[in-house]
Amino acid sequence: LLMPSRREPCGTSQMIALRYGTIPIAHATGGLADTVNEDPENQNGFTFQQYSVEDLKWALSRAVERYRDPVAWEQLVRRAMACDFSWERSARKYLEMYEATMSL
Numbered sequence: 001l002l003m004p005s006r007r008e009p010c011g012t013s014q015m016i017a018l019r020y021g022t023i024p025i026a027h028a029t030g031g032l033a034d035t036v037n038e039d040p041e042n043q044n045g046f047t048f049q050q051y052s053v054e055d056l057k058w059a060l061s062r063a064v065e066r067y068r069d070p071v072a073w074e075q076l077v078r079r080a081m082a083c084d085f086s087w088e089r090s091a092r093k094y095l096e097m098y099e100a101t102m103s104l
Contacts, residue, residue, distance in 0.1 A: 001013065001014060001017040001022050001023070001024045001025070001026075002024075002025050002026075002049075003024055003025065003026040003027065003032055003036075004025055004026070004027050004051075004056055005027055005029060005030075005032060006027065006029070006051055007029055007030060007060070008026075008027070008029050008030040008031050008032045009030050009031060009060070010030065010031040011026075011030065011031040011032050011035070014026055014031075014032055014035055014036055014045070015083070015085045017080075018035070018044055018081065018083045018085075019081060019083070021074070021077045021078075021080060021081050022080075023044070023045050023046070023063065023076060023077065023080055024036050024044075024045040024046070024064050025045065025047075025048075025056075025057070025059050026045060026046070026047055026048075027048055027051055027056075028047040028048065028049050029051075030042070032047070035083070035085065042050070042079070043076060043079065044079050044080040044083055045080065046059045046060075046062050046063045046066075048057060052081060070072045071081045
């Protein structure tokens with residue numbers, strides 16, 4: 001999924017794509033930056049920081065390179081499909097923060 005949005009306040013397309021194993025390539029802005037992760041331990045897609053053709057090409061080249069390694073690509077797809085953006089998860093995190101604040 002290619003999401004070169006200049007601005008994206010939320011974005012659900014990338015979350016739907018992740019759920020079904022489609023790897024997003026996204027401009028790291030707004031909700032896209034919050035949900036598409038390139039951290040090696042939790043990578044679920046590819047991002048580019050500057051809104052430029054060069055940065056987009058760099059992200060695409062990293063994605064193609066990963067795709068050429070079937071084992072690494074399958075791991076990436078499985079990690080993407082395991083992402084949890086549910087309201088249940090959000091509510092649980094909110095409750096944890098609330099309880100931590102109340103115990104101060």
